[in-house]
Amino acid sequence: MDALFDRHQPTLAAALKAVRERGYWSAYPEIPSGKIYGETAKDDGLASYSARLGKPFALPGHPGTAHIGAEVSPFGPALGITYPAADVDTLIAASQAAGSAWAEASAEMRVGICIEVLARLNRMSFEIANAVMHTTGQAFAMAFQAGGPHAQDRGLEAVAYAYAEMTRTPAQAIWTKPQGKGEPIVLEKQWRIVPRGISLVIGCQTFPTWNSYPGLFASLATGNTIIVKPHPAAILPLAITVSVIRDVLAEQGFDPNVVLLAADAPAAEVTVDLVKNRAVSIIDYTGSNAFGDWVRRNAGEAQVYTEEAGVNSIVVAATDDFAGMCANIAFSLSLYSGQMCTAPQNIFVPRSGIETDQGHKSFDDVAGGIAAAIDELLADPARAAGVCGAIANPATVARIEAARGLGRVIRDSAPVTVGDVRTATPLIIAVDDDKTDAHEEERFGPIAFIVAVADAGAGIEKAASLARRKGAITAALYDNDEHRIDAAVDASAKAGVNLSINLTGGIFINQSAAFSDFHVTGANPAGNASLTDAAFVANRFRTVMWRRPKAA
Amino acid sequence: MDALFDRHQPTLAAALKAVRERGYWSAYPEIPSGKIYGETAKDDGLASYSARLGKPFALPGHPGTAHIGAEVSPFGPALGITYPAADVDTLIAASQAAGSAWAEASAEMRVGICIEVLARLNRMSFEIANAVMHTTGQAFAMAFQAGGPHAQDRGLEAVAYAYAEMTRTPAQAIWTKPQGKGEPIVLEKQWRIVPRGISLVIGCQTFPTWNSYPGLFASLATGNTIIVKPHPAAILPLAITVSVIRDVLAEQGFDPNVVLLAADAPAAEVTVDLVKNRAVSIIDYTGSNAFGDWVRRNAGEAQVYTEEAGVNSIVVAATDDFAGMCANIAFSLSLYSGQMCTAPQNIFVPRSGIETDQGHKSFDDVAGGIAAAIDELLADPARAAGVCGAIANPATVARIEAARGLGRVIRDSAPVTVGDVRTATPLIIAVDDDKTDAHEEERFGPIAFIVAVADAGAGIEKAASLARRKGAITAALYDNDEHRIDAAVDASAKAGVNLSINLTGGIFINQSAAFSDFHVTGANPAGNASLTDAAFVANRFRTVMWRRPKAA
Structure with missing residues (x-):
């Protein structure tokens, strides 16, 4: 039997x-x-x-x-x-x-x-x-x-x-x-x-x-x-x-x-x-x-x-591997054109920029670095199609259109033309957290915001607050200050969101491995x-x- | 620490x-x-x-x-x-x-x-x-x-x-x-x-x-x-x-x-x-x-x-210890004047009676046996007070009054007079399942029905149906036919109610022991x-x- x-x-x-x-x-x-x-x-x-x-x-x-x-x-x-x-x-x-x-x-x-x-x-x-x-x-x-x-x-x-x-x-x-x-x-x-x-x-x-x-x-x-x-x-x-x-x-x-x-x-x-x-x-x-x-x-x-869904955030506070960070974030934003409940939407960056292994990077340097990494990742159309896939739902295309006006376009979304496939690379928009809350709404698909905040602590607080209010399934932090990392760990735990720290290699915020990572915590509005x-x-x-x- | x-x-x-x-x-x-x-x-x-x-x-x-x-x-x-x-x-x-x-x-x-x-x-x-x-x-x-x-x-x-x-x-x-x-x-x-x-x-x-x-x-x-x-x-x-x-x-x-x-x-x-x-x-x-x-x-x-609450049932199909059964049921009905979510309310007995170690017992013999066992248990006023306690809520007294007219009174409830304490011994009423559904409503307190049914199988079915519809926290069966016991086990499991079989000694349907008995199953309306x-x-x-x- x-x-x-x-x-x-x-x-x-x-x-x-x-x-x-x-x-x-x-x-x-x-x-x-x-x-x-x-x-x-x-x-x-x-x-x-x-x-x-x-x-x-x-x-x-x-x-x-x-x-x-x-x-x-x-x-x-x-x-x-x-x-x-x-x-x-x-x-x-x-x-x-x-x-x-x-x-x-x-x-x-x-x-x-x-x-x-x-x-x-x-x-x-x-x-x-x-x-x-x-x-x-x-x-x-x-x-x-x-x-x-x-x-x-x-x-x-x-x-x-x-x-x-x-x-x-x-x-x-x-x-x-x-x-x-x-x-x-x-x-x-x-x-x-x-x-x-x-x-x-x-x-x-x-x-x-x-x-x-x-x-x-x-x-x-x-x-x-x-x-x-x-x-x-x-x-x-x-x-x-x-x-x-x-x-x-x-x-x-x-x-x-x-x-x-x-x-x-x-x-x-x-x-x-x-x-x-x-x-x-x-x-x-x-x-x-x-x-x-x-x-x-x-x-x-x-x-x-x-x-359900949420608004996932990355806080960029500092990094010892600027290129690795930008490449890692670029892949997370591009993979399956962001049509993942685990894809990041908001990248909080201090208005005054961050310290890196390449020296000080201004807010625009960070935004530009991520945009350039996306361009590099998706330069070859075949590879781009292999990363981005196709847009599943026409509503996502409309959402990209609507998002263009929400801030300063750092990198525009572009169709990847492989046959007549509807696909789209990430749209990257810069906004200031003091001036808009456009980034607080979930915008499913290849739409990301680089959000200027006062400092790293404010970014951590904003990301946690957003997770508590709107839900979040993933969160990431780039930092080398262990005290600030501890604070982010606490804030993420209280907001019920799993936190990935300093991912630069072949592992991404979007990924959740069976038998090890719990997917969704049930502790914020992204799911029970x-x-x-x-x-x-x-x-x-x-x-x-x-x-x-x-x-x- | x-x-x-x-x-x-x-x-x-x-x-x-x-x-x-x-x-x-x-x-x-x-x-x-x-x-x-x-x-x-x-x-x-x-x-x-x-x-x-x-x-x-x-x-x-x-x-x-x-x-x-x-x-x-x-x-x-x-x-x-x-x-x-x-x-x-x-x-x-x-x-x-x-x-x-x-x-x-x-x-x-x-x-x-x-x-x-x-x-x-x-x-x-x-x-x-x-x-x-x-x-x-x-x-x-x-x-x-x-x-x-x-x-x-x-x-x-x-x-x-x-x-x-x-x-x-x-x-x-x-x-x-x-x-x-x-x-x-x-x-x-x-x-x-x-x-x-x-x-x-x-x-x-x-x-x-x-x-x-x-x-x-x-x-x-x-x-x-x-x-x-x-x-x-x-x-x-x-x-x-x-x-x-x-x-x-x-x-x-x-x-x-x-x-x-x-x-x-x-x-x-x-x-x-x-x-x-x-x-x-x-x-x-x-x-x-x-x-x-x-x-x-x-x-x-x-x-x-x-x-929450339910309507708990006992099915009396047969017994090798008629006196022990009656005494056991009598205690369960009397304890704390039935003010327990685990107390039995309905005792289903075949219209044609049951076989016992004392020979055939008619429906009225069974009802009378339980009533007599209660009388014996509570004969001494001090012991009666020790078993019955006091009525916690005047609504329970009113409920006893209202219940008297619901069928044939086999044993009337009586006050136990120890000082001016409000207490009450069990009211036992005989009804026929074909002629009334008065027993299907929960009647919290010292109120029990001896319910005439076609046969033991019908009693098992009625008890299970009641548990599914109104909830039940406990159920009991007296029987010596192992096939029928198996059927009752199945019916109780499907109705989500724990079943006690042939209790005659110092353990009672009302009792639920920590570390061994789960209390309430969460599988019927008596609780989630x-x-x-x-x-x-x-x-x-x-x-x-x-x-x-x-x-x-």
């Missing part, structure tokens, strides 16, 4: 060790190499992806009366894939019907199935990379990493936490209460994991797998049934995921409707009806603060876990949950006991 | 072991014996209690412009104690002002302080027993156990879970990511526990300490500041608790306002204003479903943990949280990181 658990037990054990120690560890290789994934893996993945285009997506046994789907690749072509679509009541009924047997399965059975699914998804990483690329606009290399192995690592991390929580209370115990000189009272007790019920996973367009896997696998491992509601522009990566889970479920004798896809069309989304449905017990949401707020207020008794901690998992099930006198 | 932690480390270690193994364990002796607590402890406790009567309660440094308090012992006299009372804004400001230093204290420091507080409270158990007795109406022995050692055990259990959660992620790690043939990327990472902020503990009248300690100590250990809002009729036990915590905090150099008392008067309660205050981040609530529903809907972004599991604690703080390249 637990053959899958036995097979994947070493992976689980390593994941459990990793989350306890939080050093570097990864279960799924991030390098899209033929040596790792097989020499034909890249071609095979593309072929598998291409074979899905222009036809209905097969999900055997999935409820659905309509076939819908209108995905268009940010790199150009329409995908032409349709997905089975059922009304909300049908999905809920199918999910409930599949629930009992899944709830009664052992923790080991469910965890074994989850890790088997992740192993299969890992082998499909090239196909998933294409699916992610052509729904999110991520360049291929990023789509592979973030959409494939990194997402799988995040899923495994959630499964590991789920297993740890489910096995924390023993399945049984003997309770022997002394009664002075009399015979003790002896009770036999047994505890059982009882899942909450239906878990709704609401995906986003930009990271359909990375942001959905933690909630999906945490709920699945703990015995809940799942309804996956993808963003209508990024259905395919989650449809493939659902398909793999359903395959493994069916092979193991479970109703595949334990996991369902709630595909919908852009103007006819079913999210509101799903959130309001009182049969839904858990909601994982990734998306805007405005809709996140609506979800939190309308979820009734359902547990809600959100990753953290990927993945115990709190993210422990309340997805309940523990119920029976007890009886033990026969002598 | 961590002297208290070192002193209490053995207690913590034993508590952590106990919650993992869930056999019998207790840190604080439940027997009110001079041999354990000191030969003069009983007299000293009464003297300490008596010395508090008729005067202002001293809480040095506690904000307050008014002195309020109108507690009247259910056993007769007014307590005449007044407490410092401040408006909500003043309390919030004082709580916030005390927050930073407490948040920055180490987990060990906070846990050491919590266990020192519990140790001191334990030594004051006789005084607290008097305070609990004269606010709740519990008889002395129960007030000692439930209000003293058992509550302290529940507090320690919460502290143990808090410590486990806070130390789950290491304080620091080195993250070394290989870079093929190049030098690895090496980051130093540090994590910090960040509490949510202000934690509001809303107490109830009947178990002011037992139900408040888990939330109070879980929040305190994890670094939050606390505002304790007692029921206006049961302030003293929590005022003593707050006083002890403030003493230890002050001794350890912390602002005692880390823990505040929000005393109020019956017609001028401040609960609504506290719940609505957006500075409150955590709410622990014990009380009615109606107000619990309001709290959950009006708490905004605050984490809410509730123990469980005392104490990881989910009860893990979300009371967040984890925030900083990372930086490690110097070579």
